[in-house]
Amino acid sequence: MSRSPAAERVSRFGTTVFSEFSALALKHGAVNLGQGFPDFDGPEAVKEAAQRAIRDGVNQYAMGMGAKDLRQAIAEHAARFYGQQVNPDTMVTVTSGATEAILDVILGLVDPGDEVVAFEPFYDSYDANITFVGAKARYVPLRPPDAQHATWWFDREEVRAAFGPRTRLLILNTPHNPTGKVFTREELEFLGGLCAEHDVKVLSDEVYEHIVFAPARHVRPSTVPVLADRTVTVSSMGKTFSLTGWKIGWVIAPPSLRDAVQRAHQFVTFATASPLQVATAAALRLPDSYFQELATQYLARREKLLRGLKEAGLPAHAPEGSYFILTNISHLGFPDDMAFCRHLVTQVGVAAIPPSVFYSPEHRHLGQGFARFAFCKTDGVLDEGVRRLREGLTKHR
Ligand SMILES: Cc1ncc(COP(=O)(O)O)c(C=O)c1O
Known part of the structure; x- marks a missing residue:
């Protein structure tokens, strides 16, 4: 043999769930x-700058x-939005999307x-990249909002227990x-304290940094004093400028950490x-009004989808940031999220993602009572999706 x-x-690694559900969506004409x-x-001005x-x-x-000019623009953006002082020559590496940056950080910092x-x-990609370097992942589940917690939260003792002598x-x-x-400043201070205690570095993935809804506010972890010297910030332009196909990302880190990441990047x-x-340099220099408008438009989309999901019998916690909503599906009688999402795409005509794939096998059951819907879509598409959900899920309510 x-x-x-x-x-x-x-x-x-099999085919990703995204490929499977996109193929199903296409086959069944699903939203x-x-x-x-x-x-x-x-933005037109950004597309025009690329053509020029x-x-x-x-x-x-x-x-x-x-x-050089993009590194300068990344430093200006960090100063403008977070008051962060970044040396563009010693603290920045530009990568092919956050995806490459994440790999470079793990290759550069983890044995x-x-x-x-x-x-x-x-x-x-975190889990795959940890596997690539032969390291071991220790996962701590985020817990859904409940009577004591207004937002998703984590158990501090569980996080503490995940740290050990091999944690890098x-x-x-x-x-x-x-x-x-x-994440709130207070949560970041707690995590920073643990990292300081165990001499652990931090990869902070902030690709949704500009999609945040008041009263929530994005706190850049590297601006929390206890995290400043140990954090590699990863971000990219795809979500902020609605140009995900461009795949321009970056890391910002203190020089010694940036140097380790750069060593990996040069051979990736x-x-x-x-x-x-x-x-991308032109995009990062757009006026504040661009970034405010982006968040305002996403807020309207979030409200539209939340309202529609509720009417369709899918209650959800309003996300404080990103363009995703996790809805509760445990009351609908499906064996798990995979079965629910397959039913949804083939029978109701709407594609969603089963979030249990974003858990380790040990904790997979924690994701099985949810489905992930994205609201980075035009009004007509959201309206049609909601209409189908309302009609198609009636008998399950
Ligand atoms: C949390 C998170 N990190 C990283 C990425 C990848 O970003 P990029 O397209 O810049 O590689 C994504 C894209 O969906 C994401 O959701």
């Missing part, structure tokens, strides 16, 4: 509220650490046999996909699309 050509480190990318386009850069001949390799603490549900990295994601949780992609870096 010939052995599988796939290396062990990838052999347990796709599953995949997390906007069905509208980014191509016409002007910015078409050869950029500097490995990122084009085989080390442990990485992260919250569940998690963004799926804590992965944070705020605003959080898929719960919509925005070396450099990132030059004309799109020029346009």
Whole structure:
């Protein structure tokens, strides 16, 4: 018998749930509220800046650490929104999306046999990347809002218990996909205290940093004093500028940490699309009104989908950030979230994502009572999705 050509480190990865549900959505003509990318386009001025850069001949390799002007724009943006002082030459690396940045951070900071603490549900590339380096993930589940907690929360003792002598990295994601949780300063101070105690570094994934709904406020973990020297901030332009296909991301970190990440980056992609870096610098310099308007528009979409889901018998906690809503489905009588989402896409004509795939096998059951809906969609699409849910779920209420 010939052995599988796939290396062990990838052999347990099947097709992602996104591909499966997008294919099902296409086959059944479903409204796709599953995949997390906007069905509208980014700002004209930013697209125009990319076209101009191509016409002007910015078409050869950029500097490995990122084009100088983009690094400068990233530093200006950090100062403008968070009062963070960033040296663009020693503290920034530009990557191919946050996805590459996450891999570079893990490659650069984590050794085989080390442990990485992260919250569940998690963004799926964390788990794969931890596997790639031969490290071990220690997951702590976020708990849904309840009588004592107005938002998703974590048990401090559970987090404390996940830290040990082999812990090297804590992965944070705020605003959080898929719960919509925005970590508070007080929570970050607690986590920072643990990291200081165990000499642990932090990867802070902030790709939804500008999609936050008042009264919640995005606190950049690296601006919390106890986290400042140990945090690598990861972000990207895809969600903020509705241009997810461009895949321009970055890390911001103290020089010694940035240096470790840069060492990995130089042999992962070396450099990132030059004309799109020029346009990303222009995007990051858009006036405050652009960023305010983005959050205002997402608030209206969030309200529309929340209202529609409620009318369809799918109660949900309003997310404080990101463009996802987790609805409770446990009262509908389906065996689990996978069965519910398959029914939804094939019989009701709406695609959602079963969040149990964002949990480790040990905690998978915690995700089985929920479904994830994305509201990064135009009004017509949200209205049609809601109409179908109202009609299609009547008999389950
Ligand atoms: C939490 C989180 N991190 C990272 C990414 C990847 O970002 P990028 O498209 O910039 O690679 C996503 C995209 O969905 C995400 O939701």
